[in-house]
Amino acid sequence: MSELLVTGGQVLRPDLTVERADVLVSQDSGDIVAVDEPGTLDGDDELDAENGLVIPGLVNAHTHVAMTLLRGLADDKPLDAWLQEDIWPVEAELTAEDIRAGAELGLVEMIRSGTTALSDMYFEVEEIAEAVDQAGMRAALGFTAVTVGKDDEGARADLQESLDVARKLDGRADGRVRTTFQPHSLTTVGEEYLREFVPKALDEDLSIHLHANETADEVAPIVDEHGMRPLAYADDVGLLDGDTYVAHGVHVDDSEIDLLAETDTGVAHCPASNMKLASGMAPVQDLLDAGVTVGIGTDGAASNNDLDMFDEMRDAAMLGKLAADDASAVDAGTVVEMATANGADLLGFDSGRIEAGANADLAVIDLDAPHLTPAHDLVSHLAYAVHGSDVRHTVCDGEVLMRDRTVEVFDEVAVRDRAAERAAALVERAES
Ligand SMILES: CSC[C@H]1O[C@@H](n2cnc3c(O)ncnc32)[C@H](O)[C@@H]1O
Numbered sequence: 001m002s003e004l005l006v007t008g009g010q011v012l013r014p015d016l017t018v019e020r021a022d023v024l025v026s027q028d029s030g031d032i033v034a035v036d037e038p039g040t041l042d043g044d045d046e047l048d049a050e051n052g053l054v055i056p057g058l059v060n061a062h063t064h065v066a067m068t069l070l071r072g073l074a075d076d077k078p079l080d081a082w083l084q085e086d087i088w089p090v091e092a093e094l095t096a097e098d099i100r101a102g103a104e105l106g107l108v109e110m111i112r113s114g115t116t117a118l119s120d121m122y123f124e125v126e127e128i129a130e131a132v133d134q135a136g137m138r139a140a141l142g143f144t145a146v147t148v149g150k151d152d153e154g155a156r157a158d159l160q161e162s163l164d165v166a167r168k169l170d171g172r173a174d175g176r177v178r179t180t181f182q183p184h185s186l187t188t189v190g191e192e193y194l195r196e197f198v199p200k201a202l203d204e205d206l207s208i209h210l211h212a213n214e215t216a217d218e219v220a221p222i223v224d225e226h227g228m229r230p231l232a233y234a235d236d237v238g239l240l241d242g243d244t245y246v247a248h249g250v251h252v253d254d255s256e257i258d259l260l261a262e263t264d265t266g267v268a269h270c271p272a273s274n275m276k277l278a279s280g281m282a283p284v285q286d287l288l289d290a291g292v293t294v295g296i297g298t299d300g301a302a303s304n305n306d307l308d309m310f311d312e313m314r315d316a317a318m319l320g321k322l323a324a325d326d327a328s329a330v331d332a333g334t335v336v337e338m339a340t341a342n343g344a345d346l347l348g349f350d351s352g353r354i355e356a357g358a359n360a361d362l363a364v365i366d367l368d369a370p371h372l373t374p375a376h377d378l379v380s381h382l383a384y385a386v387h388g389s390d391v392r393h394t395v396c397d398g399e400v401l402m403r404d405r406t407v408e409v410f411d412e413v414a415v416r417d418r419a420a421e422r423a424a425a426l427v428e429r430a431e432s
Pocket residue numbers: 064079083087088091121122123144145184211214273299300303
């Protein structure tokens with residue numbers, strides 16, 4: 001039996017109070033054993049949290065982790081033009097090795113900035129699952145099906161692959177990988193295919209993750225073609241009958257907010273991507289007031305351009321206020337809950353809170369910094385002042401992924417070099 005003691009720090013509790021405490025975690029079960037007064041617990045190994053704040057590992061509720069290879073490739077365009085002119089032509093040249101290299105780079109970036117769980121949409125998911133296994137992180141993964149531009153055989157093969165991959169990879173990495181069925185969006189997967197394959201996913205009790213209501217441009221065609229709002233259409237084809245969360249949810253009207261709440265459908269809010277692609281402002285406070293579970297995602301690094309969930313919390317708070325025209329909307333405590341417990345709920349993990357019995361997924365923030373001084377309110381600091389680079393240690397499933405800012409699960413320099421080489425060769429191939 002091996003136990004790790006995170007000692008000497010202040011601890012963020014599930015009710016968002018902060019207290020001086022030690023946290024004992026089991027490296028066998030991967031769970032938190034106890035949170036108790038300093039000096040009262042003993043472990044086989046220790047992690048020094050002196051002058052630190054121990055928080056739940058952050059949960060990135062929507063990303064495309066391998067898109068780190070496309071970071072900075074194409075900026076300053078709206079979604080449709082960005083995808084069609086820049087991203088999809090390069091993605092067409094991606095190999096399994098590229099995706100592995102991009103995923104490893106993204107996971108290193110996440111570990112360095114205190115993220116321990118992610119929900120990912122992409123292809124070559126076997127490679128991503130292996131990278132997650134090596135990273136020691138937790139993930140909800142899936143193969144994303146797109147049917148536009150494909151013949152019937154190709155379209156059906158894509159959706160079948162999404163089901164097959166979900167079935168095959170569920171439980172990988174000693175149970176740290178869960179899977180989701182993934183139609184890319186309501187405009188990129190045809191109705192006949194949704195009507196055929198969504199019931200199959202529901203029969204198999206698969207969670208569902210899709211992009212929805214991201215831009216105004218994708219709402220009108222759905223209303224024209226189906227005579228209803230996008231989320232009413234999603235409900236009509238059964239997408240909201242399961243354990244479902246939608247990425248973005250920007251252009252949702254009141255009836256759709258009610259529908260999300262009634263069907264217990266979650267939203268992965270992606271504030272930076274929504275701002276950068278000028279997609280719009282999600283009505284986050286209205287969603288929360290209606291009882292919708294809202295997590296936070298970075299989206300891919302090509303539309304962000306980083307995977308730092310502290311940046312994302314700050315963006316969520318700022319944009320939430322603008323959207324609501326109310327400075328009290330989407331407050332600091334709310335964004336911290338969104339990035340931890342809410343995200344864990346969406347992904348189906350027992351993490352996102354520091355209490356006995358929860359998954360031992362933690363990050364320790366170094367508070368010894370000018371931009372974190374004074375410390376009137378540490379929840380305020382988490383939302384508005386901490387940067388990913390302030391993370392000193394990262395722990396997932398009881399294992400130390402980063403100790404004293406050294407990533408222990410990857411050779412970080414080799415990961416960076418490989419990703420840079422692969423990204424350069426990828427772009428060369430796409431341009432030739
Ligand atoms: C086949 S995996 C996912 C697919 O989605 C593309 N993508 C990246 N960001 C977004 C976004 O904000 N909205 C819609 N689609 C997005 C990505 O490039 C992949 O092709």
